[in-house]
Amino acid sequence: MEVAGGREMDVEVIELDMIEINNLTVSVEDKRVLKDVNLHIAQGETIVLLGPNGSGKTSLLKTIIGIPGYKVESGRILFSGKDITGLTIDERVRLGIGIAFQRPPAVRGVRLKDMLRICMEKRGDFKEEKINEFARKLNLLNCLDRDINLGFSGGEIKRSELLQLLAQDPRFIMLDEPDSGVDLVNINLVGRVINELLEKDKMASKRTKAGLIITHAGYILDYVNADRGCIMLNGTVICSGNPRDLLEDIRTKGYEGCARCLK
Numbered sequence: 315m316e317v318a319g320g321r322e323m324d325v326e327v328i329e330l331d332m333i334e335i336n337n338l339t340v341s342v343e344d345k346r347v348l349k350d351v352n353l354h355i356a357q358g359e360t361i362v363l364l365g366p367n368g369s370g371k372t373s374l375l376k377t378i379i380g381i382p383g384y385k386v387e388s389g390r391i392l393f394s395g396k397d398i399t400g401l402t403i404d405e406r407v408r409l410g411i412g413i414a415f416q417r418p419p420a421v422r423g424v425r426l427k428d429m430l431r432i433c434m435e436k437r438g439d440f441k442e443e444k445i446n447e448f449a450r451k452l453n454l455l456n457c458l459d460r461d462i463n464l465g466f467s468g469g470e471i472k473r474s475e476l477l478q479l480l481a482q483d484p485r486f487i488m489l490d491e492p493d494s495g496v497d498l499v500n501i502n503l504v505g506r507v508i509n510e511l512l513e514k515d516k517m518a519s520k521r522t523k524a525g526l527i528i529t530h531a532g533y534i535l536d537y538v539n540a541d542r543g544c545i546m547l548n549g550t551v552i553c554s555g556n557p558r559d560l561l562e563d564i565r566t567k568g569y570e571g572c573a574r575c576l577k
Contacts, residue, residue, distance in 0.1 A: 331392075332357045332486055332524040333378070338389035340377050347373040349549040351389070355486075358521035360512055362535065362557045363528045365546035366569050371528045372416065374546070375488045378526075379413045380406050393486065408436075412484030414475035416491045416528075421462035426454070426474060429462055433481035448480045451507060453500075468495035476507045487511050487525045493534040505537025514539065532561045545569065 333355040340348040348370050355361055365371050377384045378391060380403040390399045398406055421429075430445050449455045452473040463471050472492060479487060492504055513521040518541075527534060535557055543557030547569055553560075563571070 331355060332359075332394055333526070334392040334395075335374075335378075336389050336392070338374075338377070338391065339387045340373060341385050341387055342373070342383055346387075347384070347549055348377065351550055353544065353551055355524050355526060357524055358513075358518045359542065360514075360525040360527065360538065360540045361554075362532075362540040362543045363526060363546060364530075364532070364543060364557075364560060364564065369546040369569075370549040371546050372490055373549075375413060375490055375526065375528065378406075378488065379403060379411060407482070407484070410485035411488070412479050412482050412486070413488040414472075414479055414490060414492060416494065418463055418471060418475060420464040420466075422464060424462050425459055426462050426477070427458040429478060430458075430481040433478060437483055439483075445481070448477055451480075451510075452477050452503065469497060469500045472496050472504060473500065473507075476504065476511070479511055480507065485523055487523060489525065489527045491528050491530060493529055493531065501533060502537060505534065508534070508538050512538070532557075535561070 331354045333353070335351055335353040338348055338351040339346065351370075351374060353361075363371050363374070373384065377386065380398075380401060386399055390397055392398065393406070393409055393411060396409070398409065401409075427445060430448070434441070434444065445458070446455065449458055454470065454473055454477055457466065457470060457474065460466075463474060466474060472495065476492070489508065492508060493501055496504055508525075508527075509515070511523065512525045513523050527538070527540065529535070540557045542554055543560040544551050544554040545560060545564075546552070
């Protein structure tokens with residue numbers, strides 16, 4: 315309520331979404347992988363994305379980050395109100411978008427330490443001791459002088475991806491199955507670092523980050539509190555709701571059962 319000229323006036327407070335995906339349709343080599351996807355993610359919000367294999371979850375993340383070959387046929391992607399649909403990967407990363415891939419490639423000739431240094435220099439915050447601090451959190455001190463992901467175990471690769479995100483410090487964080495292939499000891503560690511990346515120690519209204527997490531089994535929900543869950547089926551988002559309720563519906567009815575409930 316605001317007073318103007320002696321009168322009380324209602325003032326509408328508009329909260330800008332960090333990510334707005336509007337009617338997004340995408341193809342890869344003439345095969346449609348996403349169809350009319352609509353998804354809005356607010357600042358401070360964490361969403362988990364559920365769906366069977368081949369439903370379009372990873373395609374959505376790759377389209378948001380701008381992987382070549384993912385052709386936007388229609389629709390658009392906005393980041394903090396800016397249309398990024400036509401931007402390159404590096405332009406999107408510079409704006410503050412980060413991703414941890416499910417199966418990232420090994421990079422011969424580039425040490426993990428060097429990649430972390432590059433990420434931190436780009437944001438003007440390079441300190442050698444900070445690299446060691448981040449690596450210590452993820453039990454990766456012994457991997458810093460190794461080529462990125464070369465000969466890494468599945469768990470080391472997952473932690474390496476999170477380590478690079480810590481160094482990059484993006485505002486919007488996408489994680490493709492961070493709980494797959496991770497043992498019970500390391501998933502707790504992975505969960506702690508994801509919570510740190512997403513500022514879960516702060517009140518939601520004070521967070522400057524947002525996240526989108528793909529999960530199949532939902533194990534990550536035991537370690538990271540998601541605000542909302544969404545189900546993808548046949549290349550589109552069919553519903554959203556409480557993530558644990560959605561998981562229970564999937565377990566009892568299957569994905570097709572969820573789709574029938576909407577009809």
